[in-house]
Amino acid sequence: MxxxxxxxxxxxxxxxxxxxxxxxxxxxxxxxxxxxxxxxxLSVGNLSNVSRQIAVTTILAFGETILIISGMLDLSSGSVLALSGLISVIAFKATGSMLLAFIVAIVVAVAANLINALMVTKFKTPPFIATLAMQAVARGLALLVTNGQNIYQIGDYVNVGQGSIWFIPTPIIFLVGALVATWYILNQTPFGRSLYA
Structure with missing residues (x-):
């Protein structure tokens, strides 16, 4: 027994x-x-390269995780990321200010997602439809602004994706910060815990 x-x-x-x-x-x-x-x-160079490649997608996945837990979804995240990054680069090239470029990127992303939220909560648009529409709008704006061309000569802005602090790739630092923030929101705040209800 x-x-x-x-x-x-x-x-x-x-x-x-x-x-x-x-x-x-x-x-x-x-x-x-x-x-x-x-x-x-398992070489340092390859692991560093892989970590840079997965960082952005993983950060987006953190945001999608919060939405999925709450029963929602966002199809526009990739296109909004592209648009906010594009506007951020343009702001940096125009001003030379990395801080302003970051602020502009955040403002564009927040504005796009605020529109998504209003469409879903106020106008009762299904999340699939609302975010699909935003995906098309953000992608269209990005193509319109660039005329479908790549942007070159972005100076020190390249360090956001390709730089390192000591031996740690910059994207991984952003990734760890996003991971900690997501964990804290979901596990240590009333808002995060309410999403599981």
Whole structure:
């Protein structure tokens, strides 16, 4: 009897552990597999490059996580990111101020998402439709402003995505900051806890 209960207890704990941390287990297995397939995969240079590539998408995923928990979704996040980044670069090229460029990016993103929120809450537009429309608007504005061309000669602004502080890539610093902020909002604030209700 004791042996059976012990096995059931171990099986239950393992089931709970694997359910809670399955994504991390898969991630570790992928790292192990890729390191065998390519010995350079775990090199500092490659890990730094991969971290830069995933940082922006992961930060967007944090915002989407909050929306999904609350039963919403946002299809416009990628296009709004592109538009806010574009306007930010233009502001930097015009003024040379990194602080102003950051402020402009935040204002554009907040304004776009405020419109999304008003469409959903005040005008009762389904989130799918509202954010799909914003996606089209943001993407169209970005193409209109640039005339479909790349922007070159952005000076020190390139350090936002390609720079490092000591040996830590700048995007990873933003990623960690966003992770901490998301965790705090969801777990330590009344607003965050109310989203789970």
């Amino acid at each position: 004791y042996s059976t209960q012990g096995k059931d207890s171990i099986r239950t704990r393992w089931s709970n552990f694997s359910r809670q941390y399955s994504i991390f287990i898969v991630l570790v297995m992928m790292f192990i597999l890729f390191s065998f397939l390519n010995p350079n995969f």
